[in-house]
Amino acid sequence: MDRVWLRAQWANARLYLLDVDGRMLAREDREAPLLADASRLAADWRPDADDAIFLGLDKERQAHFAVQLPGDVDLRVPAVGIREAAAMWPAAESARFAHAAALFGWRRRHRYCPQCAAPLSPRRAGNSLACEAGNGCSEQFPRTDAAVIVIVVHQGKCLLGRQASWPEGSYSALAGFVEPGESLEEAVAREVREESGVRIGEALYRGSQPWPFPHSMMIGFHAVADDPQVTLGDELEDARWFGADDLADGYAAGSLRAPAAISIAHRLLHDWLAAQPGEAAARALALLPDAARPGVRRASD
Ligand SMILES: [Zn+2]
Known part of the structure; x- marks a missing residue:
């Protein structure tokens, strides 16, 4: 995925925010996700498009990303679990939650290269993981x-x-x-x-x-x-x-x-x-x- 294009998308992206437990931050009424932009996040923590997961463009060509917040960020809003969201939220929103949860969960469980044991880092806007040692090890993709x-x-x-x-x-x-x-x-x-x-x-x-x-x-x-x-x-x-x-x-x-x-x-x-x-x-x-x-x-x- 083109990194220049991705960074341009990131600048105006709508961000879905997940907490460290994999729950998604929601509006006060819990009936829809809280969509943020980078300026709303804590001043000392600026994620960028390399850490985030690109979830795609909507009909208006608005980019959506998901970011996982570090444990010490408290935005004082409700957090909703994926099953609750699936039962309550519009289909497109719960589908984005499922996409983000699946990829963050996969990243959490796949931190080291299965071939040489060096750390892995995100590629392709968070949709794959590559070995940092550059040993010619294969890129890792999420499994289904x-x-x-x-x-x-x-x-x-x-x-x-x-x-x-x-x-x-x-x-x-x-x-x-x-x-x-x-x-x-x-x-x-x-x-x-x-x-x-x-x-x-x-x-x-x-x-x-x-x-x-x-x-x-x-x-x-x-x-x-x-x-x-x-x-x-x-x-x-x-x-x-x-x-x-x-x-x-x-x-x-x-x-x-x-x-x-x-x-x-x-x-x-x-x-x-x-x-x-x-x-x-x-x-x-x-x-x-x-x-x-x-x-x-x-x-x-
Ligand atoms: Zn490796």
Whole structure:
């Protein structure tokens, strides 16, 4: 990235500010990030574009950067966590927060060259790290771990599972990381088989969601079961088939908990229910957490 151009952008940039714990500074009402310029920062601390992360230009070609404040800077404004922001902020703002949080988190965990152990320093406007020793070591780029997440369906029912550590009554889509050498479809089939024993046929891509906790990409599918027999593996405490009526009754009674509104699991379940006929599906849909959430890119978008 052109450093001269970047410095020119920096001079008029809008800055998103993160504290040392990775929370983003927000307006007093917490409903949007606090956007600052360099002159608002403490007089004795002047970050520049090398320390900051360039987040891109908006529609008005206004540059956005994120900076992480040192621990001793106190701007006396609220700081919001990434999950809270995902639930409350406009989609573009929470997406910038996720971008910044993912990169700052990656930098924090990658401080030394994996080849020669010399310190790494930011390049490409904070989007890569280079070895300071200049040994011809390769530049480091942030990694994204692909994970598949799937709702399997069979004869008007959907397969949901729960981990023992989840809150009581929580059931969600099955999910797992893609292994080296595996296609997404193969990962879906393997994860479903390992976790539930269910064999699937076709898997259809439904959308994706960056999940920077710390650096995953959730890739969402609906799949159709060939063999619906459930045989639990090691990872789940339970997995079972739910009809729309089971979900509606469980959500109404409080004995079942739906996936969080910000999650792609919620979107996958919502879309399946929305395609089901009958009053039970409508009832279950109405009982899901607020579905008008940002963060999930759908295949149809
Ligand atoms: Zn090196």
